[in-house]
Amino acid sequence: MSSPALFAAAAVAVGAYVLYTRSAGATAQAETPGGKPPFASFPSFRTLTLAKTENVNHNVKHLQFDLGEGAGPDTTSGLTVTSALLALTFPGGRWLPVLRPYTPINDIDDRGRLDFLVKQYPNGKQSSHLHSLQPGDRVLFFRIPGYSWTANEQAHVGLVAGGQGITPCYQLLRGILRNGNDRTRVTLVWGVNTEEDLILKDELAALQTQYPGRLTTQYVVSAPSSGTSGSAGVSFKRGRVTSEVLKAAGVSTEDGVGKVFFSGPPAMEKALVARDGVLAELGFGKKEMHKF
Numbered sequence: 285m286s287s288p289a290l291f292a293a294a295a296v297a298v299g300a301y302v303l304y305t306r307s308a309g310a311t312a313q314a315e316t317p318g319g320k321p322p323f324a325s326f327p328s329f330r331t332l333t334l335a336k337t338e339n340v341n342h343n344v345k346h347l348q349f350d351l352g353e354g355a356g357p358d359t360t361s362g363l364t365v366t367s368a369l370l371a372l373t374f375p376g377g378r379w380l381p382v383l384r385p386y387t388p389i390n391d392i393d394d395r396g397r398l399d400f401l402v403k404q405y406p407n408g409k410q411s412s413h414l415h416s417l418q419p420g421d422r423v424l425f426f427r428i429p430g431y432s433w434t435a436n437e438q439a440h441v442g443l444v445a446g447g448q449g450i451t452p453c454y455q456l457l458r459g460i461l462r463n464g465n466d467r468t469r470v471t472l473v474w475g476v477n478t479e480e481d482l483i484l485k486d487e488l489a490a491l492q493t494q495y496p497g498r499l500t501t502q503y504v505v506s507a508p509s510s511g512t513s514g515s516a517g518v519s520f521k522r523g524r525v526t527s528e529v530l531k532a533a534g535v536s537t538e539d540g541v542g543k544v545f546f547s548g549p550p551a552m553e554k555a556l557v558a559r560d561g562v563l564a565e566l567g568f569g570k571k572e573m574h575k576f
């Protein structure tokens with residue numbers, strides 16, 4: 285999501301929260317009332333309790349939150365493919381809140397829980413705070429609008445992810461593949477620093493087996509520790525995500541890709557998504573690109 289859009293969504297969400305907490309009967313812990321899916325509407329917010337946390341690699345943790353009081357084990361989150369949640373916290377007792385978006389990796393019909401993969405950035409305010417949490421700790425989340433995917437709106441989509449930017453792409457590709465009515469083909473190009481950063485490669489391989497011919501992946505590793513593709517049990521190209529890599533992977537209008545979704549760090553965004561960037565070179569106009 286672009287910064288102005290994110291800022292606007294955050295402002296609306298926080299405004300709604302303030303109004304809610306000031307309204308009669310609001311409690312200190314504002315909750316979406318009832319056992320209904322807590323994030324079914326926009327804006328909506330809920331305080332979730334961390335159920336478990338696990339290290340995935342040297343800088344990524346899997347955080348699993350219970351959907352919370354009033355939401356039983358059979359309650360779904362109410363999120364749609366591809367929504368994200370804004371985490372609002374006060375790390376280290378700060379006066380001003382820190383707000384950052386995170387994309388659950390759950391399927392929309394998962395019940396009772398939300399799962400996140402959070403990468404810790406050096407001096408990262410929110411990511412360091414989330415990494416410090418222990419089971420039982422609570423975080424306030426707001427739903428923010430995401431891209432509203434409609435089954436078969438494209439015959440073939442390209443997903444281009446950089447590092448931890450994989451999470452929105454993963455949510456979208458699972459949503460497409462698991463929908464029995466959706467025949468869209470997906471090509472994912474995922475650029476990372478080392479093989480260790482390919483945190484969802486096993487899940488992606490399982491999806492390729494489960495949905496033959498629907499998902500193509502191309503991993504691109506800039507500083508592989510094993511040196512050669514395949515030696516760490518995964519094949520990849522060495523280097524960065526360039527025009528040549530995208531073309532070879534089939535992410536171009538010539539290959540029938542109708543839309544490209546991008547999620548990645550600022551430098552990669554500048555190289556790929558800018559008006560005169562690599563995606564424009566490959567024939568994608570503004571309408572055929574979406575940046576999470």
Ligand SMILES: Cc1cc2nc3c(=O)[nH]c(=O)nc-3n(C[C@H](O)[C@H](O)[C@H](O)COP(=O)(O)OP(=O)(O)OC[C@H]3O[C@@H](n4cnc5c(N)ncnc54)[C@H](O)[C@@H]3O)c2cc1C
Pocket residue numbers: 285368382384385386387388400401402403404405406407408409410411412448451452548549550576
């Ligand atoms: C729609 C959306 C969904 C997202 N989903 C996820 C998710 O599921 N999991 C996840 O881990 N993150 C996700 N992010 C990124 C997340 O919102 C934060 O940007 C990230 O956790 C860093 O926040 P921070 O407060 O820790 O870092 P800050 O305190 O803001 O920054 C600390 C340092 O880290 C650098 N940094 C911050 N963000 C990035 C970045 N993305 N790439 C490279 N360097 C960076 C900054 O330049 C700075 O030097 C998502 C972002 C968006 C826009």
